[in-house]
Amino acid sequence: MPALLLLGLLLLVILVLAISIGAVSIPALDLVTAGLSEQQQAVLLSIRLPRVLLAVVVGVALAISGAALQGLFRNPLADPGLIGISTSAALAVAVVIVFAGPLTGMLGLYSLSIAAFLGAMIACFLIFRLAKLSGKFSVTYMLLTGIALNALCAAGVGFLTFLSNDEQLRTLTFWTMGSLGGALWPSVIVASTIVVPSCLLLIKSARELNLLLLGEDEARYLGVDEEKLKRLIIISTALTVGAGIAVSGIIGFVGLVVPHLVRLLLGPDHRLLLPASGLLGASLLLAADTLARTVVAPAEMPVGILTSLIGGPFFLWLLIKQYSGRFGL
Amino acid sequence: MISVCDVSYSASLQKILDDVSATFDAGKVSAILGPNGAGKSTLLKCITGSLKPDFGTIWLEDRKLDSYSLAELSVKRAVLSQNTAVSFPFSVMEIVLMGRNPYTLNGNTASDIEIAEETLDMMDAWHLRDRSFPTLSGGEQQRVQFARVLSQIWDQREAYLFLDEPTSALDLKHQYQLMELVRNQCDERALTVIIVMHDLNIAYHNTDKSYFIQNGIVKVCGASKEVISADTLSEIYNLPPHYAASHINFSA
Numbered sequence: 251m252p253a254l255l256l257l258g259l260l261l262l263v264i265l266v267l268a269i270s271i272g273a274v275s276i277p278a279l280d281l282v283t284a285g286l287s288e289q290q291q292a293v294l295l296s297i298r299l300p301r302v303l304l305a306v307v308v309g310v311a312l313a314i315s316g317a318a319l320q321g322l323f324r325n326p327l328a329d330p331g332l333i334g335i336s337t338s339a340a341l342a343v344a345v346v347i348v349f350a351g352p353l354t355g356m357l358g359l360y361s362l363s364i365a366a367f368l369g370a371m372i373a374c375f376l377i378f379r380l381a382k383l384s385g386k387f388s389v390t391y392m393l394l395t396g397i398a399l400n401a402l403c404a405a406g407v408g409f410l411t412f413l414s415n416d417e418q419l420r421t422l423t424f425w426t427m428g429s430l431g432g433a434l435w436p437s438v439i440v441a442s443t444i445v446v447p448s449c450l451l452l453i454k455s456a457r458e459l460n461l462l463l464l465g466e467d468e469a470r471y472l473g474v475d476e477e478k479l480k481r482l483i484i485i486s487t488a489l490t491v492g493a494g495i496a497v498s499g500i501i502g503f504v505g506l507v508v509p510h511l512v513r514l515l516l517g518p519d520h521r522l523l524l525p526a527s528g529l530l531g532a533s534l535l536l537a538a539d540t541l542a543r544t545v546v547a548p549a550e551m552p553v554g555i556l557t558s559l560i561g562g563p564f565f566l567w568l569l570i571k572q573y574s575g576r577f578g579l
Numbered sequence: 580m581i582s583v584c585d586v587s588y589s590a591s592l593q594k595i596l597d598d599v600s601a602t603f604d605a606g607k608v609s610a611i612l613g614p615n616g617a618g619k620s621t622l623l624k625c626i627t628g629s630l631k632p633d634f635g636t637i638w639l640e641d642r643k644l645d646s647y648s649l650a651e652l653s654v655k656r657a658v659l660s661q662n663t664a665v666s667f668p669f670s671v672m673e674i675v676l677m678g679r680n681p682y683t684l685n686g687n688t689a690s691d692i693e694i695a696e697e698t699l700d701m702m703d704a705w706h707l708r709d710r711s712f713p714t715l716s717g718g719e720q721q722r723v724q725f726a727r728v729l730s731q732i733w734d735q736r737e738a739y740l741f742l743d744e745p746t747s748a749l750d751l752k753h754q755y756q757l758m759e760l761v762r763n764q765c766d767e768r769a770l771t772v773i774i775v776m777h778d779l780n781i782a783y784h785n786t787d788k789s790y791f792i793q794n795g796i797v798k799v800c801g802a803s804k805e806v807i808s809a810d811t812l813s814e815i816y817n818l819p820p821h822y823a824a825s826h827i828n829f830s831a
Contacts, residue, residue, distance in 0.1 A: 463666075463669070465663050472731065475649055
């Protein structure tokens with residue numbers, strides 16, 4: 251519990267910093283004393299606040315879904331991006347963008363989210379089935395399935411890019427790089443109405459998720475309906491990942507790095523791991539996004555590039571550590 | 580008491596269990612023995628409910644096994660499986676406390692922790708309680724898993740304890756300790772114990788009843804001290820009689 255409070259505090263500090271830093275500076279002190287100019291107010295309400303909140307929601311979504319997937323697959327290498335769940339969702343969204351025309355407003359965002367959810371769920375089921383082809387769950391098969399899915403969906407997105415007109419092309423490109431640049435209030439509302447309930451559902455099943463780590467049979471012997479639990483995890487993570495993808499595109503590695511850091515700090519118990527990952531994920535993505543929109547100002551770097559830049563080497567380090575004999579894949 | 584009635588099970592067109600019948604009584608330790616691939620673990624999985632037989636029925640007391648809910652079963656029977664790898668750094672204590680899950684909806688109580696410590700102590704693993712489970716040796720992991728399984732039915736009488744090769748990774752001393760513990764618990768709490776194993780010496784000395792399975796069929800069954808003999812072994816394991824006779828020497 252004190253750990254959660256500390257992480258909450260960290261998020262709060264970054265939140266205040268992220269709100270104040272930008273092209274138009276909004277000092278924290280002025281926020282409190284309400285001494286904001288009209289321009290500052292406009293920037294705060296229609297640009298800064300939705301963007302900051304979206305970063306928080308997407309950060310929570312990616313980190314918690316990563317942690318839950320790692321529990322489901324019983325392996326710390328699972329990440330929605332690595333095993334092809336994100337790209338499948340992306341393909342579904344690309345299909346909608348190219349064939350259904352420009353979708354805007356809340357309704358459009360909800361349909362994008364649903365498309366992303368369906369794509370993510372198909373990928374989840376496929377990975378789960380294929381990884382268990384040999385009867386026992388195999389990490390090798392999980393990662394290989396991910397490679398195949400990633401390649402297949404990338405080809406699909408590529409083909410759609412080829413078909414698309416100029417406007418669609420810009421949307422697609424921006425969106426496959428992963429960016430929070432398009433943050434407006436509707437995205438915040440759509441994403442949070444999907445992410446918050448799904449994440450709460452996952453946190454609620456944390457205790458059962460712990461038991462699942464003993465093995466599927468073992469969980470059942472201890473009274474857990476593991477079939478139902480697995481379905482719940484797959485649907486909730488697919489919803490969470492889907493909503494995140496629909497509003498921000500593919501932002502990789504947050505789901506891999508954050509739960510791992512939390513495990514190092516607080517241990518693997520999901521009752522703590524899931525909420526703590528949510529808080530840390532929000533903090534990290536918010537910090538990364540703030541960096542992404544300020545380092546090369548007045549231009550802006552897609553935050554997905556930044557997270558992959560950090561996450562890629564991190565994944566390699568994890569892989570080397572695992573192969574050097576700690577778990578044995 | 581458990582009755583297995585005419586149970587058959589096939590996987591990918593191959594018959595693994597063929598019309599198996601058996602009874603396991605409370606207060607008795609029974610062994611399921613036989614060559615590799617005979618269907619021992621499959622039979623155990625049918626009895627635990629994790630596999631559903633194609634034909635036949637399994638009775639737990641006076642009810643069919645599949646009429647029990649998972650929650651009902653979780654306070655009635657505990658199962659130690661083979662290869663229970665855990666790839667996340669849970670502490671030993673956390674692993675054992677998972678055995679208390681059926682009784683604890685909101686975190687573990689003081690008595691859960693007491694039970695976990697007691698079972699760990701019985702398995703000579705109390706000193707490992709703060710260690711990270713994945714860093715333990717195979718034998719240590721097996722002892723900790725057994726402590727978890729034991730703590731699951733710790734406060735139950737006439738519960739069921741199913742063990743799949745519980746001594747496979749243990750050294751002599753811990754094999755002895757585990758089998759003594761199983762015997763004591765079985766007598767004290769009238770447990771129904773079923774053990775799948777390969778070590779015939781342990782089966783001879785520590786179990787009451789033995790079932791020999793070969794190609795999915797119960798070939799021989801009876802009191803362990805009577806049926807575990809050179810003759811049975813040479814038949815079941817297809818060994819030359821002189822080898823079977825020289826290899827085992829059961830003097831109580």
